[in-house]
Structure formats: structure tokens, C-alpha cells
Amino acid sequence: MHKLDRSIVAEPVCLAEYSYPEKTWEDFKGPCKRSVRLALQRIQGQQIDSEDADDEAEYILGLRCAYCENQIFHGGHIEHFRRKNPAHFPELTFSWTNLFLACGSIDHCGHYKDKKGTPYNPNELLKPDEHNPDDYLYFHSSGKVRVRNQHQLPEADQRRAEETIRVFNLDCGVLRGKRKAAVDAYKQKNIDIFQELETFDPQDREEYVRQEIEDTRWEPFATAVKHFLLNLA
Numbered sequence: 001m002h003k004l005d006r007s008i009v010a011e012p013v014c015l016a017e018y019s020y021p022e023k024t025w026e027d028f029k030g031p032c033k034r035s036v037r038l039a040l041q042r043i044q045g046q047q048i049d050s051e052d053a054d055d056e057a058e059y060i061l062g063l064r065c066a067y068c069e070n071q072i073f074h075g076g077h078i079e080h081f082r083r084k085n086p087a088h089f090p091e092l093t094f095s096w097t098n099l100f101l102a103c104g105s106i107d108h109c110g111h112y113k114d115k116k117g118t119p120y121n122p123n124e125l126l127k128p129d130e131h132n133p134d135d136y137l138y139f140h141s142s143g144k145v146r147v148r149n150q151h152q153l154p155e156a157d158q159r160r161a162e163e164t165i166r167v168f169n170l171d172c173g174v175l176r177g178k179r180k181a182a183v184d185a186y187k188q189k190n191i192d193i194f195q196e197l198e199t200f201d202p203q204d205r206e207e208y209v210r211q212e213i214e215d216t217r218w219e220p221f222a223t224a225v226k227h228f229l230l231n232l233a
Contacts, residue, residue, distance in 0.1 A: 062218030076101035143176030
């Protein structure tokens with residue numbers, strides 16, 4: 001999970017045409033839905049600096065799930081952070097700040113969160129456009145995710161981290177394996193420079209790590225790679 005900056009794009013104006021209960025999510029389609037999807041892609045993906053890129057292609061590079069950071073294909077599933085069904089938060093069905101793009105997995109992330117039998121309080125979850133997951137979660141190079149500084153976090157923050165891992169199933173075997181594979185691939189690609197890092201003076205080593213974090217920030221599971229790199233600084 002990584003921090004998202006919703007302020008970099010404007011709320012799609014067409015959302016004002018939709019309100020609950022006059023319309024339902026099944027009514028939400030066509031140009032407005034496409035506008036919302038593209039706006040979310042701008043938040044969650046890397047802009048391609050090309051005059052030839054059309055709107056649909058412009059932000060697809062580096063597009064990742066708001067929750068697990070796996071790569072999203074085919075535009076992504078528009079996910080409601082707070083459930084839109086009548087028993088929960090139907091008034092937020094068309095709320096811009098309640099929408100993210102998520103992977104389509106049923107084993108973790110948005111679909112898993114909202115499956116029957118998974119009770120939770122959304123106010124106790126990390127919301128990636130409000131909270132910085134780096135302050136709460138640590139992604140180990142083994143693929144595991146842990147509560148960061150578990151015994152130092154205030155009790156409410158510790159609960160938020162634990163619930164986020166549980167409700168989105170972020171420590172499931174599938175995601176562990178994918179995170180580990182991402183870190184292992186990065187290590188293998190850079191094995192020669194890692195052997196030289198110990199000879200760098202501290203300032204050069206810190207600059208190398210900073211630049212590598214920047215260069216890999218749009219890769220799938222980039223936070224796991226980032227946390228591995230920070231241990232080298």
C-alpha cells in the first residue's frame with residue numbers, strides 16, 4: 001500500500017449529475033464513468049511524457065492497485081472504499097473521495113474487503129489518500145507485511161494497521177509471493193552495485209538509495225523494494 005495524492009487531479013464534474021437514491025451504480029456508465037476512471041489513473045499511475053499519447057494511454061504506465069500495489073490491467077476495477085450497498089454507505093455511491101482503482105482479485109483488496117462475513121469499521125482502515133501507509137506498515141523483503149514499530153505506535157494507529165492488513169488480506173500467500181519476487185528481481189538486477197555499496201561514503205550511499213527509490217516508485221510492489229533499499233542507506 002502506498003500514499004496517493006488525490007489533489008493532483010480535479011474531481012470529474014460529471015459526478016454532480018449523479019446522486020443517490022435517484023440513481024444507482026448500475027446507472028453509472030458511458031463518458032462519465034470513463035472520465036472518473038481516467039482521473040483515478042492519473043492519481044495511481046505514471047504519466048507518459050509523450051505528445052502522441054492519447055488520454056487513455058497517457059496514464060496507464062505504472063498503474064497499480066490502491067491497496068496491494070499489484071499492476072492493474074484493462075483500466076482497473078472502480079472500488080468504493082466505504083461500501084455503497086444500502087446497509088452501509090449508499091450516500092457515498094458517487095462520492096469522488098470514496099473511489100479508487102483496485103485489482104480484480106477476490107483473494108485480497110477491494111473484493112475481499114466487501115465479501116460477506118468480513119465485518120470491519122472503515123474508520124479503522126488506512127485510506128491511502130488520507131494516511132501515509134509508510135507510517136503504519138513495513139513490507140519485508142520476504143514478502144510479509146508487518147505493523148511498523150508495533151510497540152511504539154499509539155494503540156489506535158496499531159489497530160488501524162492491523163485492521164488494514166486483515167480486512168484487505170495484505171499478508172496472504174499470493175501477495176507475499178509477488179512481493180518477494182519483485183524484491184528478488186530487483187536484487188538480481190542490481191547485484192553488482194550492491195556489492196560495491198559498502199565502499200560508498202554515507203552521503204553517496206544515501207543519494208544512491210534516494211535515486212533508486214525514485215526510479216522504482218511506479219513499479220509493482222514498489223514499497224517492498226523501497227523498504228529493502230532503506231535498509232541499505
